[in-house]
Amino acid sequence: MYKCLRCKKVVTELIEGKVMCPYCGYRILMKMRPEIVKRVQAR
Numbered sequence: 001m002y003k004c005l006r007c008k009k010v011v012t013e014l015i016e017g018k019v020m021c022p023y024c025g026y027r028i029l030m031k032m033r034p035e036i037v038k039r040v041q042a043r
């Protein structure tokens with residue numbers, strides 16, 4: 001998931017190799033982490 005820094009819309013589908021907002025055409029997108037909580041056990 002990506003978030004456009006210009007229009008603040010969430011971009012879920014992104015063409016690989018082409019980082020561009022499909023809504024406004026802005027090229028700077030912020031990578032978002034999916035909200036999956038992973039538990040890593042310490043040894």
Ligand SMILES: [Zn+2]
Nearest residue numbers: 004007021024
């Ligand atoms: Zn945008």
